[in-house]
Amino acid sequence: MPIVAITCDHETINDRRGIPAPRYVSPQAYADAVLSAGGDPVFLPYTPEDRVSRVLDFADALVLSGGDFDVPPDYYGEEPHPKLGRIVRARSDFERALLLGALRRDTPVLAVCGGMQLLNALRGGTLVQDLSLRPNTQVHEQPNNRAEPSHPVTVKEGSRLAQLTGKDQLEVNSTHHQVLGHVAPDLKASAVAPDGVVEAIEDPGRRFVLGIQWHPELLGTPVQLRLYEGLVDAASRR
Secondary structure (H helix, E strand, O other): OOEEEEEOEEEEEEOOOOOEEEEEEOOHHHHHHHHHOOOEEEEEOOOOHHHHHHHHHHOOEEEEOOOOOEOOHHHHOOOOOOOOOOEOHHHHHHHHHHHHHHHHHOOOEEEEOHHHHHHHHHOOOOEEOOHHHOOOOOOOEOOOOOOOOOEEEEEOOOOHHHHHHOOOEEEEOOEOOOEEOOOOOOOEEEEEOOOOOEEEEEOOOOOOEEEEOOOHHHHOOHHHHHHHHHHHHHHHOO
């Protein structure tokens, strides 16, 4: 079975004695989605950039997961706006090196939520640092359970996303305060929200590079899980 590497978050909690306990964490849904698609999930701690190539030696595919932080604006040539959210430089620098290495190897990539934003930024696109800075944009941070959809997206005909799902419209969840500005030159928008926000991007010139703004692993429907099945299938064909 293909090994699917998944990036994770880092936090420090106090154990039962009140002693700080740093740990790596990730929602279980990512592993469950990879397992259901036929892959073997492996979570990645932050690794020094000079060791990233060794990490990629064993990974057949990569999932860039989301998280409660923003992509550093210097990645896309901007200064921080006052409405910019939390920056986690250690994670972003690791994921940047990981993604660039995966792209050089043509390793299949599924970039989820903040992962999609990183993908766009590193390929030459931009981000809007807060939804309030984009005119006529709806709220994209749903108050209800993230396992429930929040709004529809229109899927571009002929895109990889359309081929995977067999749909011209999908119901998605929404948990982000940043959106794509300019889509990177070599990437194509493959899904758009009713307010025009780009919700999916892909690289038609590569084996499998798909970025999605929502969390299909939390929705968990057969249609949504086809995105993970597509990733694992592409990894199997490497």
